[in-house]
Amino acid sequence: MLIRIDQASDEPLYLQIRTQVIASIARGEIAPGFTLPSVRALARDLGINLHTVNKAYAVLRDEGYITMRGRAGAVVADPAKAPLLHKRGVATQRMAETLHDLALAHRARGGSADEFLAAAQEALTRAFGKDR
Amino acid sequence: MLIRIDQASDEPLYLQIRTQVIASIARGEIAPGFTLPSVRALARDLGINLHTVNKAYAVLRDEGYITMRGRAGAVVADPAKAPLLHKRGVATQRMAETLHDLALAHRARGGSADEFLAAAQEALTRAFGKDR
DNA sequence: TTTTTGTTCTATCTATAATATAACAAGTAG
DNA sequence: CTACTTGTTATATTATAGATAGAACAAAAA
Numbered sequence: 001m002l003i004r005i006d007q008a009s010d011e012p013l014y015l016q017i018r019t020q021v022i023a024s025i026a027r028g029e030i031a032p033g034f035t036l037p038s039v040r041a042l043a044r045d046l047g048i049n050l051h052t053v054n055k056a057y058a059v060l061r062d063e064g065y066i067t068m069r070g071r072a073g074a075v076v077a078d079p080a081k082a083p084l085l086h087k088r089g090v091a092t093q094r095m096a097e098t099l100h101d102l103a104l105a106h107r108a109r110g111g112s113a114d115e116f117l118a119a120a121q122e123a124l125t126r127a128f129g130k131d132r
Numbered sequence: 133m134l135i136r137i138d139q140a141s142d143e144p145l146y147l148q149i150r151t152q153v154i155a156s157i158a159r160g161e162i163a164p165g166f167t168l169p170s171v172r173a174l175a176r177d178l179g180i181n182l183h184t185v186n187k188a189y190a191v192l193r194d195e196g197y198i199t200m201r202g203r204a205g206a207v208v209a210d211p212a213k214a215p216l217l218h219k220r221g222v223a224t225q226r227m228a229e230t231l232h233d234l235a236l237a238h239r240a241r242g243g244s245a246d247e248f249l250a251a252a253q254e255a256l257t258r259a260f261g262k263d264r
Numbered sequence: 265t266t267t268t269t270g271t272t273c274t275a276t277c278t279a280t281a282a283t284a285t286a287a288c289a290a291g292t293a294g
Numbered sequence: 295c296t297a298c299t300t301g302t303t304a305t306a307t308t309a310t311a312g313a314t315a316g317a318a319c320a321a322a323a324a
Contacts, residue, residue, distance in 0.1 A: 012312060019233060025240040038269065049314045054270075065240060071269045071322040079242025091241060092251075095234055099252055101151060102227055103259035107158040108197060109223060110211025113260045120231055120252035127235035128245045144281060170300065181283050186301075203291040203300045265324100272319075280311075288303075294296085 001030050017056035032078035133162050149188035164210035
C-alpha cells in the first residue's frame with residue numbers, strides 16, 4: 001500500500017491519509033482482512049508524528065472502514081459485515097448531501113444537468129474501472 | 133434571499149454563507165444582476181461579525197459567482213460573461229476530483245456503480261428540479 | 265518475559281476562524 | 295459640494311483545530 005502526503009497542501013495530513021486508505025480499499029489493493037502498517041511504522045515512513053497517523057486510523061475506524069484488533073493492528077473491515085454502518089449510515093447520507101451541493105454549485109455556474117451527469121459518470125468509470 | 137446559519141455546526145460560518153448563496157443562485161431565487169445585501173446588513177441580520185460576511189463575499193468573488201461594484205454593492209455575476217472561470221476553471225476541476233473521491237469511498241464501502249449513479253441522478257433532480 | 269499494538273494523557277506551537285475597533289478610497293444620493 | 299454607504303484593509307484578541315512531542319498504559323503475541 002503506497003501512501004504519499006503533501007505537506008504544502010491545505011488539506012490536513014490525517015485526512016490525506018484517510019482518503020488514500022479509502023482509495024486503496026476501493027481499488028482492491030488492500031482487501032478485507034489485510035493488516036495495515038502500524039501507526040508508528042507508517043508515521044516513520046511518512047516522516048510525520050505518531051499521533052497524526054493515529055488520528056487518521058481512528059477516523060477510519062469510526063467510519064467503519066477498518067477494525068482494530070489490539071496487538072494484531074488495524075485490519076481492513078468487511079463491508080458485508082457492517083451493512084448498517086455503510087448502506088444506511090452517515091457516510092452514505094453525507095455523500096448524498098455532497099452530491100447535492102456539487103450539483104447546485106454546477107448549476108449556479110451555468111452548467112447543465114447533462115454536464116453534471118457526464119462528470120459523475122466519468123468519475124464513476126475512473127473509480128470502478130472500465131468494467132462495472 | 134433567505135440565509136440561515138448554524139453556530140453549532142463544525143462548518144465555518146463564512147462557508148455556510150457561501151454555500152447558501154450559491155444554492156440561491158442555482159435555484160434562480162437571485163438572478164444575474166441582483167444586488168446582494170451589504171456585508172454590514174447581512175452581518176446584522178445574522179447576528180455575526182462584519183468580517184465573516186466579508187470573507188464569504190470575497191470567496192464568492194474569487195470563485196466568480198459575484199462581482200463587486202463599489203457603492204453599488206455585490207451583484208450576482210452572469211455565468212455567460214465569465215465562461216473561462218466556470219467552464220474550465222478551478223471549480224469544475226475540483227468538482228471532478230470530489231466526484232472521484234466520492235465514488236472511491238462508495239466503492240470502498242461495498243457500494244455498486246449503479247448505486248452511485250442513482251445517487252448522483254437523485255441529487256441532480258433535486259438541484260435542477262423535475263424538469264432538466 | 266519481552267516486545268509490539270493501539271490508546272490515552274499532557275504539553276507546546278502554528279494556523280485558521282471569528283470577533284472587535286478603526287480607518288480608508290470610491291461612488292452615490294441629496 | 296456634502297454626507298453617507300459601499301467594500302476593503304489594517305491591527306488586535308480570543309478560541310479552536312491541526313500537528314508535534316514525550317511519556318505511559320493495558321492487552322495480546324512471540
